[in-house]
Amino acid sequence: MDPIPALTVVFRGSKQLCREYSLVLEAKAIEHEALESGDFWLLTVPPALVHRAYDEISRYSAERSVTRSRPILIEPHPGAAIGAAGYGLILLITAYCTGIGLFGADWLTIGAVKAGSAGEWWRAVTALTLHVDQEHLLGNLMFGVFAGIGAGRLLGPGVAWASIFGAAALANYVEILIAPPAHRAVGASTAVFAALGLLAGLAWRRRLTLRERRWHVSAPLIAGICLLTLLGAGTAHVDVLGHALGFLFGVAVGWLYARAEIPRDHTAPVQIAAGIAAVSLICVAWLLALGHAT
Helix, strand or coil, X not given: XXXXXXXXXXXXXCHHHHHHHHHXXXXXXXXXXXXXXXXXXXXXXXXHHHHHHHHHHHHHHHHHCCCCCCXXXXXXXXXXXXXXXXXXXXXXXXXXXXXXXXXXXXXXXXXXXXXXXXXXXXXXXXXXXXXXXXXXXXHHHXXXXXXXXXXXXXXXXXXXXXXXXXXXXXXXXXXXXXCCCCCEECCCHHHHHHHHHHHXXXXXXHHHCCCCCHHHHHHHHHHHHHHHHHHHCCCCCCCHHHHHHHHHHXXXXXXXXXXXXXXXXXXXXXXXXXHHHHHHHHHHHHHXXXXXHC
């Protein structure tokens, strides 16, 4: 092969690879030239740029040769809409009972998150079903149904909603422990953000098992934080602490589920048992709240 005056060959091979490496050097503003030589193509650079050219080509080749794991295909669980309908029904029934003051009780007072009431643990659950007005209720119904259907398709409706209410109740209880003395809060929004966190945690953990770039791995978590920032903060009446705690506990639950590959089956008994457990917890919490009020 005749030498090329004043230029050094940094690559000799196929036309396709030569073009790829040429784009790499062009992106880094490295002067170069692609030439055809018989059955091969040459990529040449001035001698002073040889080390830079080799370095960029080596970096690109190393990244190009990484074998990426294929994402695991997840078959959606059936019945996600049923779980979302159950969530909506619970909120509507509680709203009706609150509106008529059933059993002569002030449901908002006896069921709200109340700072310093650690002994009344049921407030962490009952507060998730209460709302101060129709706008508050409709907003949580809409966002909760969408987030819950997504979680239900991944985990099954029973496991998903039991996990959402469990994470949200735990978030409310922590809020009871650490909130300022005069703090009061109600609303299913903590559960809505727990559902968003659950989805983010599941996606984040599953991406960690793939050989992806750092930003690609963190994308689900970043998206969830952005939603928390946009929807979870607002006026002085918004329970920012509850939203943030709900999201964090949801992320933790989703991460653990993805790590443990839960649930491993699609059996109806598991979903039904989890759903019954969630509804039973809400019923027991309200029985304790009403009994405590008398």
